[in-house]
Amino acid sequence: xxxxxxxxxxxxxxxxxxxxxxxxxxxxxxxxxxxxxxxxxxxxxxxxxxxxxxxxxxxxxxxxxxxxxxxxxxxxxxxxxxxxxxxxxxxxxxxxxxxxxxxxxxxxxxxxxxxxxxxxxxxxxxxxxxxxxxxxxxxxxxxxxxxxxxxxxxxxxxxxxxxxxxxxxxxxxxxxxxxxxxxxxxxxxxxxxxxxxxxxxxxxxxxxxxxxxxxxxxxxxxxxxxxxxxxxxxxxxxxxxxxxxxxxxxxxxxxxxxxxxxxxxxxxxxxxxxxxxxxxxxxxxxxxxxxxxxxxxxxxxxxxxxxxxxxxxxxxxxxxxxxxxxxxxxxxxxxxxxxxxxxxxxxxxxxxxxxxxxxxxxxxxxxxxxxxxxxxxxxxxxxxxxxxxxxxxxxxxxxxxxxxxxxxxxxxxxx
Amino acid sequence: xxxxxxxxxxxxxxxxxxxxxxxxxxxxxxxxxxxxxxxxxxxxxxxxxxxxxxxxxxxxxxxxxxxxxxxxxxxxxxxxxxxxxxxxxxxxxxx
Numbered sequence: 135x136x137x138x139x140x141x142x143x144x145x146x147x148x149x150x151x152x153x154x155x156x157x158x159x160x161x162x163x164x165x166x167x168x169x170x171x172x173x174x175x176x177x178x179x180x181x182x183x184x185x186x187x188x189x190x191x192x193x194x195x196x197x198x199x200x201x202x203x204x205x206x207x208x209x210x211x212x213x214x215x216x217x218x219x220x221x222x223x224x225x226x227x228x229x230x231x232x233x234x235x236x237x238x239x240x241x242x243x244x245x246x247x248x249x250x251x252x253x254x255x256x257x258x259x260x261x262x263x264x265x266x267x268x269x270x271x272x273x274x275x276x277x278x279x280x281x282x283x284x285x286x287x288x289x290x291x292x293x294x295x296x297x298x299x300x301x302x303x304x305x306x307x308x309x310x311x312x313x314x315x316x317x318x319x320x321x322x323x324x325x326x327x328x329x330x331x332x333x334x335x336x337x338x339x340x341x342x343x344x345x346x347x348x349x350x351x352x353x354x355x356x357x358x359x360x361x362x363x364x365x366x367x368x369x370x371x372x373x374x375x376x377x378x379x380x381x382x383x384x385x386x387x388x389x390x391x392x393x394x395x396x397x398x399x400x401x402x403x404x405x406x407x408x409x410x411x412x413x414x415x416x417x418x419x420x421x422x423x424x425x426x427x428x429x430x431x432x433x434x435x436x437x438x439x440x441x442x443x444x445x446x447x448x449x450x451x452x453x454x455x456x457x458x459x460x461x462x463x464x465x466x467x468x469x470x471x472x473x474x475x476x477x478x479x480x481x482x483x484x485x486x487x488x489x490x491x492x493x494x495x496x497x498x499x500x501x502x503x504x505x506x507x508x509x510x511x512x513x514x515x516x517x518x519x520x521x522x523x524x525x526x527x528x529x530x531x532x533x534x535x536x537x538x539x540x541x542x543x544x545x546x547x548x549x
Numbered sequence: 550x551x552x553x554x555x556x557x558x559x560x561x562x563x564x565x566x567x568x569x570x571x572x573x574x575x576x577x578x579x580x581x582x583x584x585x586x587x588x589x590x591x592x593x594x595x596x597x598x599x600x601x602x603x604x605x606x607x608x609x610x611x612x613x614x615x616x617x618x619x620x621x622x623x624x625x626x627x628x629x630x631x632x633x634x635x636x637x638x639x640x641x642x643x644x
Contacts, residue, residue: 158574160586206574209586236568236581260568261583299566301583327566328583 158206159398168215168402171244173510176305176340184516185538187403189548192222196229201428203233210235218245224257231258243289251292262293263301268310290324302326307334307347314357318364333379337411339511345503381491386463386479393441406431411466413535415475441465451478470532555627560642562602596629602642
């Protein structure tokens with residue numbers, strides 16, 4: 135019935151005005167489960183990932199994919215946890231492919247078999263990004279706290295056999311960065327198309343383990359030199375990316391290419407975030423796809439509008455001639471290190487908190503930093519951290535979502 | 550070893566890592582690849598949709614000149630092919 139056609143038109147034109155200046159999301163990251171067989175010390179999942187929550191069902195994920203695609207998202211990352219632990223992964227991939235996404239699987243490889251990699255190919259999976267912790271069996275197994283290295287090598291062979299592009303990802307930090315030459319040689323042997331050497335950024339679990347993981351300046355310079363030389367050697371065959379850690383930078387990164395500008399992340403339970411760690415930010419209730427449409431969440435929700443543009447900035451950023459380059463850096467890093475998400479990212483040398491980074495580097499060089507036990511990402515530790523959150527340091531308390539409650543001991547998370 | 554120059558007889562195909570598709574939300578053709586995307590402008594989109602591993606550069610030029618009722622596109626198209634080849638988006642047929 136269009137009894138009141140004029141009113142409908144008026145609403146439509148309001149919509150157009152309201153949406154002006156907001157780009158559609160292009161990248162959808164679906165963290166389809168937080169279950170994971172690995173226990174990586176630098177995991178970017180929230181430290182309270184073992185909170186009480188229910189994973190979205192297959193049908194719910196399919197609805198998320200349809201809504202995201204209709205809005206314009208073209209890249210889909212299927213991540214976790216370990217996405218292979220969802221036995222409906224093939225079904226999700228098939229729907230994503232049908233919708234026209236370029237489908238990326240971001241995996242540790244644990245749980246991959248020849249039958250599954252073949253089924254995923256048939257379902258339309260475009261690419262597999264395989265993570266490695268290090269080039270040596272011992273270090274890989276130590277850093278992920280499992281016996282997985284041989285298995286990952288087999289998965290790399292399967293990726294080539296089934297003709298997927300292969301991106302090898304290795305998170306670098308103090309304990310493995312000196313092996314970067316060996317890591318690159320291994321990648322070359324495996325015929326990787328791209329290699330991402332991403333220095334650990336210090337969020338989530340890596341923030342808890344920062345003293346043990348922050349490399350020295352000398353380590354970093356050496357690793358970059360080795361990578362640059364290798365890049366020349368494999369030119370035209372393999373592309374290498376070396377991501378510098380924020381803690382040795384003077385200029386902040388344009389985090390996520392802008393808040394609510396390109397990326398949209400859907401967590402295992404359907405909570406939608408502008409980036410995968412933003413649930414820790416205080417004072418924002420992020421919406422859930424079980425209650426709201428992706429469209430409303432992206433364009434209209436208070437959370438996605440909170441740090442768009444420069445209206446939220448304090449004078450230091452607002453009056454800065456470089457603000458368009460970096461948009462003030464990362465909101466989560468500002469909050470973690472200064473307690474206020476509207477401060478400039480302390481990576482910026484103009485920030486009065488920039489000294490915090492040098493302080494962290496100095497702390498990591500103290501002998502006592504090396505004897506502190508490293509915290510592995512486990513369900514048990516995540517629950518324990520939630521139980522003991524009030525006893526943690528102020529900085530570590532900031533890593534939690536407000537009100538996250540531990541799931542029952544020994545239960546399967548996400549149920 | 551220097552790259553052979555691009556001649557009107559050269560045949561290109563899309564490189565294996567890339568997928569070309571039309572995106573209505575961006576009103577543009579895009580190249581999709583592992584964890585990345587390149588938005589093409591109108592003329593780049595027109596050229597790339599004709600790179601099929603069969604047509605020569607000269608044939609693509611002729612097709613475009615006919616569609617847009619113009620002449621003298623060879624230099625522009627060759628220039629774009631050089632950029633696209635340098636970026637790794639396209640490969641010579643047979644490479």
